[in-house]
Amino acid sequence: MEILLAIMTGILYAAGTYLILRRSIVKLIIGIILFGNGVNLLIFLLGRITKGEPPIIEPHLETFQDIYADPVPQALILTSIVISFGLQAFAIILVKRAYKVLNTDDLDMLNTKDEDS
Amino acid sequence: MISNIITYPLICHMFFSILLMFFWQNIRIQKTLSVLGNSIALVIAVFIFITVYKDGTLVVNAGNWPAPFGIVFVGDMLSATLLLLTAISGLAVSIFSIVSVMRARLRFGFLSVYHFLLLGLNGAFLTGDVFNLYVWFEIIIISSFVLISIGGEKNQLEGAVKYFTLNFFGSLLFLTALGTIYGLTGTLNMADIAIKIESVNNPILVDVCAVLFLTAFGVKSAVFPLNFWLPASYHTPPSAVSAIFSGLLTKVGVYALIRMMTLIFPGDQFLQQLLIILAILTILSGSFGAILQNNIRRVFSFLIICHIGFMIGGLGILNVFAISGVIFYLIHDIVVKTNIFLIGGIIYRIKATTNMKKIGGLYKDMPKLSFLFIIVLFSLVGVPPLSGFWPKLSLFLSSYESGEYLLLAAFILASLITLIVIAKIWSEAFWKKQPEVLPRKRFIYFNELRPLQKWQFITPVVFLAIVSLYIGFGAEHIQILSMRIAEDLMNSQNYIDAVLNQN
Numbered sequence: 001m002e003i004l005l006a007i008m009t010g011i012l013y014a015a016g017t018y019l020i021l022r023r024s025i026v027k028l029i030i031g032i033i034l035f036g037n038g039v040n041l042l043i044f045l046l047g048r049i050t051k052g053e054p055p056i057i058e059p060h061l062e063t064f065q066d067i068y069a070d071p072v073p074q075a076l077i078l079t080s081i082v083i084s085f086g087l088q089a090f091a092i093i094l095v096k097r098a099y100k101v102l103n104t105d106d107l108d109m110l111n112t113k114d115e116d117s
Numbered sequence: 118m119i120s121n122i123i124t125y126p127l128i129c130h131m132f133f134s135i136l137l138m139f140f141w142q143n144i145r146i147q148k149t150l151s152v153l154g155n156s157i158a159l160v161i162a163v164f165i166f167i168t169v170y171k172d173g174t175l176v177v178n179a180g181n182w183p184a185p186f187g188i189v190f191v192g193d194m195l196s197a198t199l200l201l202l203t204a205i206s207g208l209a210v211s212i213f214s215i216v217s218v219m220r221a222r223l224r225f226g227f228l229s230v231y232h233f234l235l236l237g238l239n240g241a242f243l244t245g246d247v248f249n250l251y252v253w254f255e256i257i258i259i260s261s262f263v264l265i266s267i268g269g270e271k272n273q274l275e276g277a278v279k280y281f282t283l284n285f286f287g288s289l290l291f292l293t294a295l296g297t298i299y300g301l302t303g304t305l306n307m308a309d310i311a312i313k314i315e316s317v318n319n320p321i322l323v324d325v326c327a328v329l330f331l332t333a334f335g336v337k338s339a340v341f342p343l344n345f346w347l348p349a350s351y352h353t354p355p356s357a358v359s360a361i362f363s364g365l366l367t368k369v370g371v372y373a374l375i376r377m378m379t380l381i382f383p384g385d386q387f388l389q390q391l392l393i394i395l396a397i398l399t400i401l402s403g404s405f406g407a408i409l410q411n412n413i414r415r416v417f418s419f420l421i422i423c424h425i426g427f428m429i430g431g432l433g434i435l436n437v438f439a440i441s442g443v444i445f446y447l448i449h450d451i452v453v454k455t456n457i458f459l460i461g462g463i464i465y466r467i468k469a470t471t472n473m474k475k476i477g478g479l480y481k482d483m484p485k486l487s488f489l490f491i492i493v494l495f496s497l498v499g500v501p502p503l504s505g506f507w508p509k510l511s512l513f514l515s516s517y518e519s520g521e522y523l524l525l526a527a528f529i530l531a532s533l534i535t536l537i538v539i540a541k542i543w544s545e546a547f548w549k550k551q552p553e554v555l556p557r558k559r560f561i562y563f564n565e566l567r568p569l570q571k572w573q574f575i576t577p578v579v580f581l582a583i584v585s586l587y588i589g590f591g592a593e594h595i596q597i598l599s600m601r602i603a604e605d606l607m608n609s610q611n612y613i614d615a616v617l618n619q620n
Contacts, residue, residue, distance in 0.1 A: 020286065025278065032285055039292045046300030073299065076248055080292055083255045087285055090262055094281060097266075098274040110275040 005045045012038030025095045025105045032091065036084040040077045047073025120175035122168060123192035125161045126200060126239045129154060134232035144223045148215040151228040155208040158235070162197075162204035169197040174615040176245070184617050185309040191245035191616055194602045195444070199242045199372060202448060205584055206364045206455040207235045209577035213459050214357035216573035217466065222268050222355065230267070234260035234361065241369050245616055247295050248305045250373065254291065254337070258284045261366060264358045265350065276350030283346040287336030294329035298381075301326065308616035311380050311609060327382045331391070334377070338370025340429055341398040344422050348406060351421070352414035352471075356462025359414065363421050364455030368447060371428050375443065378432055379606040389433050396430030397527040399423070404534035413471040413546065414461045416538055417454075420497070423531050424450055430524050431512050439519070440603035442511030445595055449496070449504040449588055456493050456581040463574055464546065467563040469556070473542065477549035486575070487547055489582060494539045496585045499532060504588035507596065 012034050019031025052067040099105055133154030140146045169175060175192040178184060192200075211231065218227055237256030244250050261284075266277035299305060301322060302313040317323055332343070339347040347367070351359050382388055403423030410416045428450070431443035461471055463486070468476040480487045492503070499505030509532060516525040556562075563571070588595055605611055 020282065028282060032282070032289075035286070035289050039289050039296065042293060043296035043299070046296045048300075070303075072305070073296075076296070076299070079248070079252065083252070084289075087255070087259065087262075090259070091281060091285070094262070094266055094274070094277060097269055098278055101269065101271055101274050107278070110278060 001049055002045065005041060005049070009038050009041045009045060012041065023107045025099065025107060028107070029088070029091055029095060033084075033088055036080075036088070040080060043073050043077050043080070119168065119172075120177050120192070122161070122165055123175050123190055123196075123200075123243055124177055126158050126165070126204070127236060127243070129158050129161060130232045130236035130239060134229045134236065137229040137232065138226065141226065142224070144220060147223065147228050151211050151215065151232065152208070154232060155204070155211045155235075159204040159208050162201045165192060166197045166201045169194055174612070176615055176619055178619075184619065185304055185306045188249050189245040189306065189616055190243045191612070192243060193612060193615070194598070194605055195372075195375070196242045198444075198448065198598065198602065199368075199451075200239060202451045203235065203238050203242065203365060205581070206361065206451060209459070209581050210357050210361045210364075210455060212573060212580075213360065213462065213577040214355070216570050217357055217462050218355050219268070225267055227264070227267055230260050230263045231361070234264065238365055238369060242372060245307050246305050247298065247307055247310065251288070251291055251295055254288060254369070254373075257366065257369065258288060261362065265354045265362075268355070270353075273353045276353035279346045280350040283336055283343070287333050287343075290329060290336065291333035294326055294333055297322070297326045297329060306616065307376065307380055308613040311613055312617075314381060323382075324385070324387060327377075327385060327388050328391075330377050330382075331374070331388065334370045334374045335395070336370075338367045338374065338429075339399075339422050339425055340370075340395050341402050341422075341426075344399065344402065344425075347422060348410075348415055348418040351418040352412060356414075356458055356465060359418075360455045360458035360462070363417065363458050364451050367421060367425060368451055371425065371432075371447060374429070375432060375440075375606065378435065379440070380609045380612060383435070383607075383609065389435055392429055392433030393521055393524050396426045396433055397523055398426075399429060400426030400527045400531045404531045404538075407538045408534060408541075411473050413464060413473060413542060414458070416542065417457050417461060420457075420535060420538065421454060423535065424454075426531065427509070427512060427528065430521075430528065431515065433524070434515055434519050434521060436515065436519065437600070437603045437607050438511060439515035440606055441596070441599040442508050442515055444599035444602045445508035445511060448595060448599065449508055449585065452581055452585045452588065453493060453497050453504065456578060456585065457497060459578050459581070460490050460493060463563070463578065466561075466566075466574065469560050469562065470554075473545040475552060475554050476546050478547075478551035480547040489575075489578060490547075491543070493578070493582050493585065494542070496582075496589060498536045498539050502589055504585045504592075506589070507592040508599075511596075 016031045016035025016038055019027045047070045050067055050069055052069040055068040055071050057064060133150060137147050137150055169192055177190040179188040234257060237253050237260060240253035241250060244253060262281055265280055266273060298310060301317050302310050304310055304313060314323060336343045351362060400423055403419050403426060407416050407419035407423060410419060427446055428443050431439045465471050470476060496503040496505050499509045513525060513528055
């Protein structure tokens, strides 16, 4: 399971980076989304994949007695999903606006000489 | 609970940004409230600074969860100083923006988002939790995306796309680094990480983690080779926005690097060497870029990169003296960099362009204003009694003493080139005769403004110039302060004790 997830993470990172390096703005967005998912998967993986009990200590005990599943990475992933969702929504609007104003989806064309601005 | 005061700036900015949304259409009330909010934040920041200076580090546990488990806010001397500088620049830029930013932009919630940006900056300086730092970084970049693209002009959107991509990429790298360090140490509290990372017996993975952090913060603070988004985007938004970006946004990255290097990865030879090499390249790329440009605001953008190199280089040497130089430079740089972009804004308002080929005769037209500008520009260069001189002296000496002669050469070269660039701006924009340019239609020139509006343009520049004059002439106080911060940073045990052994 770990190895499969590690390979998946690697593929997502590689695909995301590749797409970010492309010239098309739409591919840029897709690349950012893939990269973000890769990061989430990585955090999930680094929290260790364990088949454990829920992290609740019994009332009469002081410490954990059994292997437990770490809840923190899930909280982190949830937060980062929400944040990157917001950012991706913004990115899509930005790109749409840029496409309307600039009339191109080629990143190499975004080089207006703006000596006057 | 006196230590709760360190959360007040956060509450203040949050309150005002929400309050401003209720006056979406009424721009006049928004302007008044924004200046009021920033003034209150300044008062709070001064109070925090004095308290921390007297009583030492203040720590707040969010929700009263004890330290390594909950999120902590730590107001040590460095954080308190940066809060104060944020409040000073924030107030100046807010006064400047209420008059210089177009009504159309203000009508889309410009000021509300501006307060959110300041909220994120304050939070990033205060937090003692790595994941919380990520969240504050996100608040900063989300607000900055809005500020950089609000208005939607052609070149602005071009700049925004570049700025967005690189900054989002940097955040994702930060998240990767953060996941790795959680996997290694099992904690997110910075003080706790600092303790636990020593017992991790996997030096290669720790180094990988450190380099990931370095890359992520390098993107934010425009370290070579991750800096090309900065000159491509910083000159596009309104001057008030570039002022706050150049003064504070790149410095948050530097702040995070200082924290990481001194607290979590101290004594990492590989990382120090890497930082010094990167600093030299950053300085070279920034200074040569600045020489080549003809647009004043682009020149300033490249100078930001150049001077980031000073701080990264000092951080690479990593001893008390060098760090004190870095802190002093940081203090000086936040004030002066904010100010030069405001000056760029005033020049644009006077001449309707910032292209040096098309402007001239500023000194003849307005000698008093030119005198004000030259004080600020000389502070940037570091002409002796002014503020840039003293930190450069510390950095030169410490790089000489630790035998980093290449870095020393780069520092000197960068100072020289900064001088050349400023001299070029002075002779082109101020001394040269005004070339023949047709007056721009539908543009309100500086002379046509009402006296009150003129003062609103000039007051923030005067205010920041006075602060930087104080930094220059009262250098003794700032030096004592930065030595104290540097000693605190180098003895990270103090920070760890303050966070983990409260009571």
